Amino acid sequence: MTLDTVVEDIREQARARAEEIREEAEAEADEIIDKAEADADEIRADILADAESQIEQEREQRMSSAKLEAKQSRLEARRDVLQSVRADVEEEIATLEDDKREELTQALLDAAAAEVDDGAAVDVYGTADDQDLLESLLEEYDGFEYAGEYDCLGGVVVESNESRVRVKNTFDSILEEVWENNLREISDTLFEQ
Known part of the structure; x- marks a missing residue:
């Protein structure tokens, strides 16, 4: 075995080892990317769920406020009608x-x-x-x-x-x-x- 052959053998082993390291690094990088994408999907799903929950909560609050406002308007209208009826009765009494x-x-x-x-x-x-x-x-x-x-x-x-x-x-x-x-x-x- 000549020195050239030994050098070539070491180079070949180094290339093989470098290829092995590169493949392991790529596999590890793919694994990290997959995990990051899965984490991102989970975060995105959580954010969407929170947003939907907030939207539903706000919708319910607005509906509740609208119902309360409508009820108050109805009560005010009834109070106005009752006051009008009372005023009419008082007018009738005053002009007997x-x-x-x-x-x-x-x-x-x-x-x-x-x-x-x-x-x-x-x-x-x-x-x-x-x-x-x-x-x-x-x-x-x-x-x-x-x-x-x-x-x-x-x-x-x-x-x-x-x-x-x-x-x-x-x-x-x-x-x-x-x-x-x-x-x-x-x-x-x-x-x-």
Whole structure:
């Protein structure tokens, strides 16, 4: 074996070893690339899942907000309608015909008179528009006197200083009581589903 042959043999072994190292490096590089691609796919899938989850969450929040806003709008509309109905009722009461107004005022005055002691000095207040009516009705009551104006739709406020009794029998107070006691029924009638 000559030196050239030995050198050639070493070169051949070195080439073979270099080829083997290169193939191992390529295999390792392919393995690293495959792992990196798998990791990237997993990260991409996680990001997409998170994005879809966030989109769904935001959609649900917006739907919930829209439903709440619609419900509030419905409630406001109902409240507006109820206030309008109440205003219409108050207008009807304020403009009662004379005979009906006198009949109702008499009934409220009778009920208030039953609450005060007989013979007591009693001050009676009412709306300014009813002053003549009240003064006429009070002629039938001993010790009762029209004492002035009270801001109301009609009816009477009766005060007895001696017995410290104050009875508020106004159309307003009766309407308030009836309204509060029947609000659910009124609402159900107006807004039947």
